[in-house]
Amino acid sequence: MLRGEGEAWNGSLPGLYDAGHALATFAIASHMAGGALLLALGPLQLVEPVRRRFPGFHRLVGKLYVACAGLAGAGGLAFILAEGTVGGAPMDLGFAGYGVLLLIAAGQTFRHARAGRMDLHRAWAIRLFALTIGSWLYRMEYGLWFALTGRLGHTATFDGWFDRLMVVAFYLPNLVVAELIIRRRESRMAAGFASALVLVIAALVLLATWTFTAHFWGPGIVRGFTGSEF
Numbered sequence: 001m002l003r004g005e006g007e008a009w010n011g012s013l014p015g016l017y018d019a020g021h022a023l024a025t026f027a028i029a030s031h032m033a034g035g036a037l038l039l040a041l042g043p044l045q046l047v048e049p050v051r052r053r054f055p056g057f058h059r060l061v062g063k064l065y066v067a068c069a070g071l072a073g074a075g076g077l078a079f080i081l082a083e084g085t086v087g088g089a090p091m092d093l094g095f096a097g098y099g100v101l102l103l104i105a106a107g108q109t110f111r112h113a114r115a116g117r118m119d120l121h122r123a124w125a126i127r128l129f130a131l132t133i134g135s136w137l138y139r140m141e142y143g144l145w146f147a148l149t150g151r152l153g154h155t156a157t158f159d160g161w162f163d164r165l166m167v168v169a170f171y172l173p174n175l176v177v178a179e180l181i182i183r184r185r186e187s188r189m190a191a192g193f194a195s196a197l198v199l200v201i202a203a204l205v206l207l208a209t210w211t212f213t214a215h216f217w218g219p220g221i222v223r224g225f226t227g228s229e230f
């Protein structure tokens with residue numbers, strides 16, 4: 001974008017950059033910037049020693065996190081309204097649902113923290129985190145699926161059966177895991193199940209992240225900054 005090569009976005013998804021539609025371009029650009037920061041900041045907020053020893057830092061990053069969630073959510077929703085998604089109405093609805101839930105969770109997390117209702121703040125923060133990592137899991141789940149099945153149920157216009165399933169499958173299951181984690185203090189079974197599930201998912205995500213970074217994104221990012229391969 002900074003080099004004036006917005007068209008290059010469309011190599012990833014057609015229709016992402018529209019030179020004649022400044023609002024949609026602005027919305028999706030803020031969306032991607034807010035989303036990237038959101039993913040980077042989230043894990044910091046979960047580290048207990050950081051929260052305990054540096055509460056001011058946790059509050060500052062928390063405000064930034066909520067603002068980025070607003071930017072990613074509102075930018076995504078504005079893009080859906082202005083341009084529509086590549087996958088048509090089902091994807092518009094699935095993604096809009098994701099955006100609305102993200103905005104609600106961000107608002108609740110902030111509101112309860114301000115009012116000092118820490119149990120509620122904690123529960124909503126876990127839901128918010130589970131939702132935000134959905135955008136990462138979406139890419140991972142697609143990547144793993146492609147590697148395992150050779151793009152079964154996927155089309156370039158995102159209207160295959162797998163694409164239809166994925167419009168909600170990247171965030172609704174996360175909320176189930178979040179509820180198990182929130183309730184883990186009340187039930188030992190929920191605690192054990194949630195921990196095992198999170199460990200298995202984390203191992204898979206780590207493997208997929210490494211594979212994609214090494215083979216696709218890493219070289220692309222280096223090329224974007226330096227103009228040459230490493």
Ligand code: HEM
Pocket residue numbers: 012013014015016031032034035036038039072073074075076077079080084085086087095096098099100102132133135136
């Ligand atoms: C952590 C949060 C998020 C991040 C990091 C993120 C990241 C991205 C990125 C990088 C793209 C560009 C296309 C691609 O590479 O796949 C994109 C597209 C998009 N995102 Fe997000 N996103 C996030 C949250 C959301 C939310 C909450 C919504 C719902 C409002 C949303 C809706 C969209 C839409 C509609 C597109 C365009 C899809 C199309 O071209 O058809 N995203 N997002």
